[in-house]
Amino acid sequence: MTLNERDESHAESADRKVSAVVGFIRKTLIIAQMEILRLRHDPTELFSRAVQPALWLLIFGEVFARTKAVPTQGLPYLDFIAPGILAQSVLFIAIFYGIAVIWERDLGIVHKLLVSPAPRTSLVLGKALSAGIRGLSQAVVIYLLAMLLGVRLNWNFTALLGVVVIVILGASLFSTFSLVIASVVRTRERFMGIGQILTMPLFFASNAIYPVSLMPAWLRAISHCNPLTYEVDALRTLMVTGATSVYGLSIDLAILGGITAVLVTIGGWLYPNLAR
Amino acid sequence: MAIVETTELTRCYDDLVAVNSVSISVEPAEIFGLLGPNGAGKTTVIKMLTTILPPTSGTAVIKGFDIRRQAASVRRVIGYVPQLLSADGTLTGRENLLIFAELYDVPKSEREARINEVLDFLGLSASADRLVREYSGGMIRRLEIAQSTLHHPSVLFLDEPTTGLDPLARTAVWEHIRALRSQYGITIVLTTHLMDEADRLSDRVAIMSAGQVAVVGKPSELKKSVGKENATLDDVFINYTGGQPEGGAYRDVERARRVARRVG
Numbered sequence: 198m199t200l201n202e203r204d205e206s207h208a209e210s211a212d213r214k215v216s217a218v219v220g221f222i223r224k225t226l227i228i229a230q231m232e233i234l235r236l237r238h239d240p241t242e243l244f245s246r247a248v249q250p251a252l253w254l255l256i257f258g259e260v261f262a263r264t265k266a267v268p269t270q271g272l273p274y275l276d277f278i279a280p281g282i283l284a285q286s287v288l289f290i291a292i293f294y295g296i297a298v299i300w301e302r303d304l305g306i307v308h309k310l311l312v313s314p315a316p317r318t319s320l321v322l323g324k325a326l327s328a329g330i331r332g333l334s335q336a337v338v339i340y341l342l343a344m345l346l347g348v349r350l351n352w353n354f355t356a357l358l359g360v361v362v363i364v365i366l367g368a369s370l371f372s373t374f375s376l377v378i379a380s381v382v383r384t385r386e387r388f389m390g391i392g393q394i395l396t397m398p399l400f401f402a403s404n405a406i407y408p409v410s411l412m413p414a415w416l417r418a419i420s421h422c423n424p425l426t427y428e429v430d431a432l433r434t435l436m437v438t439g440a441t442s443v444y445g446l447s448i449d450l451a452i453l454g455g456i457t458a459v460l461v462t463i464g465g466w467l468y469p470n471l472a473r
Numbered sequence: 474m475a476i477v478e479t480t481e482l483t484r485c486y487d488d489l490v491a492v493n494s495v496s497i498s499v500e501p502a503e504i505f506g507l508l509g510p511n512g513a514g515k516t517t518v519i520k521m522l523t524t525i526l527p528p529t530s531g532t533a534v535i536k537g538f539d540i541r542r543q544a545a546s547v548r549r550v551i552g553y554v555p556q557l558l559s560a561d562g563t564l565t566g567r568e569n570l571l572i573f574a575e576l577y578d579v580p581k582s583e584r585e586a587r588i589n590e591v592l593d594f595l596g597l598s599a600s601a602d603r604l605v606r607e608y609s610g611g612m613i614r615r616l617e618i619a620q621s622t623l624h625h626p627s628v629l630f631l632d633e634p635t636t637g638l639d640p641l642a643r644t645a646v647w648e649h650i651r652a653l654r655s656q657y658g659i660t661i662v663l664t665t666h667l668m669d670e671a672d673r674l675s676d677r678v679a680i681m682s683a684g685q686v687a688v689v690g691k692p693s694e695l696k697k698s699v700g701k702e703n704a705t706l707d708d709v710f711i712n713y714t715g716g717q718p719e720g721g722a723y724r725d726v727e728r729a730r731r732v733a734r735r736v737g
Contacts, residue, residue: 231564306559310576312524313576314545472526473526
């Protein structure tokens, strides 16, 4: 092989790598596009999903704000829990994504996706992004409610962009976790049980409605292993004027991004189990 | 040269041998039927050929690509319609097609033309912009065939394509399957538990029972080989397997019922 030929073959292999990456991203976005199309045809779910966070903010938040019993890093209590409630509603949407995946398996949609040339991990990441899109719709609702309740929201463009990123990351993380569980248990009945068991402990073992410093040592240890804690920390820092991060935004981002990447890899490996 | 060739293809689930050493070969532009009762192993064969399920042993080659080592290349040259009605009911027919055109890398410049072509070919142009949940069972099946042929595959796998359809819709699906072969030269491998369907649609059939292929041949020749006047494929089945053409694992029956419910 001459030097020129070697250069050309290197260039070809680099081209192939670039087109593989472009193809991967495109396939991921197509799966997310399916979700946008679904939401456009039937947006009612967006409104019904808004009820629960509204109750948490309007009732739980308002009542606990009066007690002034929770140390909230110098923030009014409603300011403190608004990001926690956003993280919670994103978690609730994402953790039941496994049910949607099992439903798609029962309809044969998973089989057809697996027979397409799309890489398995792009299918899983596409599903994760879909959960992110639904999560963002929750963010819009919670921002509106928080505004009405007088929460001092940070309207800085970079901070808003940061909230978008964290919501998508949080939804991706928990929806992929859910997809991994669905790929292992494979039936709706078994999944429902596990989904119920997971959501509330994840929520309560986090800093969503009270700070970690208030917890007993054993719960504090658990909350430090809980990705929701880092999601709430990042959201609080970015959403509320005057809030400061406990762990540091870069740590929050690295933990959420790292766990999501690991889960997407595991998900890509386990997802075909659903069709077998 | 065969376009689909399996060599001692075997799949076990723990102690159960679902598919046992199946060796078949399908010629280009042939309509090949895998015929047998529910639970005979037909769907498992299709799942292995479409790269959903890895074989326990043995292998298969599709258009020169090995299903184990070149799964990604296999997926580019095949189309697949699963037994379940798998079109997304929450999207319109056109959106279902658009998603799959993109997944299969149909070039952007050709996408619209291809979608219109398959819609027209399968008689769905008028209902393309309606939500699929408003379609009849026969229309969903035709839409799925459209979805799986958008990228002009060389081989199309159809798993029980007419389960749950009424006779009129069934005949329409048969006509479209024949037209896919005659107009586009697509090789078709289909599974069915309906003797009549296999007889009228397939150039050749492989009769499967308990995970094994009992006999392969043209329906007319197989019927002649039984040595009985006006023999049917039921007689062929009994003659070569020694059993009755009924059966069905719980899972298969459940799946068939689920399809029937969705078809309405």
